[in-house]
Amino acid sequence: MKELDIAEVAQRSGVPASTLRYYEEKGLIASIGRHGLRRVFAAGVLERLALIALGRAAGYRLDEIALMFAPDGEPRIDRDRLRAKADELDQTIRQLSAMRDGLRHAAACKAPSHMECPTFRRILQAAATGAIGARGDKRRSPPPN
Structure with missing residues (x-):
């Protein structure tokens, strides 16, 4: 599994590192560890961030978006x-x-x-x-x- 540090995730996703830390605090994403002082994420975080961005663009609040993920992190979107x-x-x-x-x-x-x-x-x-x-x-x- 490819790992991305927080700077790479921020660069690839266009989401500032401060927002990534906030999303992690809110339970929307999870780091898998650290390299030194930097958080490290699985590459799948980029897809999750895309889903979060789509939800935000549609007008969902972050707490509503959080409900769209199962405990295992897989999308669970209520039609x-x-x-x-x-x-x-x-x-x-x-x-x-x-x-x-x-x-x-x-x-x-x-x-x-x-x-x-x-x-x-x-x-x-x-x-x-x-x-x-x-x-x-x-x-x-x-x-x-």
């Missing part, structure tokens, strides 16, 4: 969780698309003032009532413009 995350991403896409469309309308609106634009007023009202919010919010999208 229902994947479907739920895909649904959550669909909702986020709808919210961001509605916000983008509203911003484009506001930028091109011919009304003398944004406050005189009925579409802008609807968007403003949606924001005031919590119908639109920060990314990841579970609230509904703004009214169509």
